[in-house]
Amino acid sequence: MLFLVFQLGKDRFLIEARRVAEVVPLVEIKSLPQAPPWLAGLFDYRGMPVPIIDLSALALGRPARRCLSTRILLVHGQIGDGGARLVGLIAEQATQTLRCDHAQFLDSGVSNDVAPYLGPVLRDADGLLQRIELDRLLSQPILAPLGALQAAA
Amino acid sequence: MQSGAELHGDAIAAAVVGRCWNRIGVHGDGSCELLEQHIHCRNCAVFSAAAASLLNRELPPGHLAEWTRVVADAKPSAVQKSCSVVIFRIGAEWLALPTAVFEEIVGPRPLHTLPHRGGAVMGVVNVRGELLVCLSLGYLLGINNSAADGPRLPNGRLLVLACDRNRVVCPVDEVHGVHRFDPSQLQEAPASSSRSAAAYTRAVLRLPQHAVGVLDEQLLFQFFNRSLASATAT
Numbered sequence: 001m002l003f004l005v006f007q008l009g010k011d012r013f014l015i016e017a018r019r020v021a022e023v024v025p026l027v028e029i030k031s032l033p034q035a036p037p038w039l040a041g042l043f044d045y046r047g048m049p050v051p052i053i054d055l056s057a058l059a060l061g062r063p064a065r066r067c068l069s070t071r072i073l074l075v076h077g078q079i080g081d082g083g084a085r086l087v088g089l090i091a092e093q094a095t096q097t098l099r100c101d102h103a104q105f106l107d108s109g110v111s112n113d114v115a116p117y118l119g120p121v122l123r124d125a126d127g128l129l130q131r132i133e134l135d136r137l138l139s140q141p142i143l144a145p146l147g148a149l150q151a152a153a
Numbered sequence: 154m155q156s157g158a159e160l161h162g163d164a165i166a167a168a169v170v171g172r173c174w175n176r177i178g179v180h181g182d183g184s185c186e187l188l189e190q191h192i193h194c195r196n197c198a199v200f201s202a203a204a205a206s207l208l209n210r211e212l213p214p215g216h217l218a219e220w221t222r223v224v225a226d227a228k229p230s231a232v233q234k235s236c237s238v239v240i241f242r243i244g245a246e247w248l249a250l251p252t253a254v255f256e257e258i259v260g261p262r263p264l265h266t267l268p269h270r271g272g273a274v275m276g277v278v279n280v281r282g283e284l285l286v287c288l289s290l291g292y293l294l295g296i297n298n299s300a301a302d303g304p305r306l307p308n309g310r311l312l313v314l315a316c317d318r319n320r321v322v323c324p325v326d327e328v329h330g331v332h333r334f335d336p337s338q339l340q341e342a343p344a345s346s347s348r349s350a351a352a353y354t355r356a357v358l359r360l361p362q363h364a365v366g367v368l369d370e371q372l373l374f375q376f377f378n379r380s381l382a383s384a385t386a387t
Binding site (some may be wrong): 024025026027030043044045046047062066067068069093096 | 218
């Protein structure tokens with residue numbers, strides 16, 4: 001299976017490539033007043049407003065660096081009760097893909113209720129990578145405002 | 154910016170600073186022991202990591218605005234311009250054949266006529282030491298041009314076409330070049346075009362300067378094979 005590699009801080013994480021519709025460079029984002037800091041705002045994707053989550057702001061509490069290697073991953077996801085739709089994820093160092101088997105992942109042995117999206121880990125020459133479970137990431141209670149946003153849209 | 158040391162490993166940072174490919178790699182003295190495994194620096198992980206690290210730059214001015222515009226536009230369709238033809242002229246007619254059937258296009262050269270051969274077979278032409286049968290497309294399509302009048306090649310170009318396992322040469326007056334287009338741009342051939350030309354024309358492609366008849370290569374090849382059979386019959 002193909003995975004997309006990105007970084008949160010200095011650690012590497014993976015996301016399933018088949019859930020990613022497109023990777024686009026940083027664009028101008030229309031901010032949403034009074035939104036939580038991780039909800040970066042909306043952007044115009046092919047004529048359609050798409051909400052953007054800043055993964056660094058969500059996981060690390062600081063916004064993603066603004067450089068060429070920081071990109072927006074457009075993923076197919078389901079938020080709340082709404083149907084599947086596109087969500088943008090701002091990810092740092094989203095420059096590589098990695099091909100590996102599901103069997104190569106090892107249970108991390110740690111679970112964290114605050115971050116239920118952290119999945120099993122994978123070893124490679126440079127250390128450990130952790131898989132992000134997209135469905136659990138998008139179904140977090142903290143993302144509830146995004147569901148309300150969609151219902152209104 | 155707080156990028157840098159935190160982002161890449163020491164080895165890569167050192168390689169970027171030291172540009173190892175210029176010192177011990179293919180652009181240097183070639184003494185790097187990884188070369189045995191990778192053959193060329195471009196296959197090496199250090200090189201690709203160094204290239205990826207170039208993306209750790211700040212956004213250049215205008216980058217955000219430009220990409221905002223690109224991403225907001227409709228996605229360019231992948232099927233666009235998927236057909237490719239070579240456009241050429243015989244007499245006053247602009248015609249096209251799929252690029253895939255072309256072996257090469259060569260300049261004018263002497264034509265050796267074959268006695269007692271009429272019709273579309275004009276003779277044989279020496280192309281890179283091989284004698285190829287020269288067929289008149291103008292004769293087949295009923296286009297009056299110099300090529301059809303007599304056994305004389307026009308001062309244009311010779312199309313060398315791969316027709317099944319044979320190669321044939323067709324003289325034309327002018328070659329416009331390769332044109333790529335979306336298959337949905339093709340239009341039905343108008344009924345007003347001359348009868349034999351219409352039979353071999355699959356569709357019409359409208360270009361700004363003129364309309365081009367796209368020939369049906371399968372029908373053409375059937376005709377070529379019949380002509381070749383008659384040309385080589387003893």
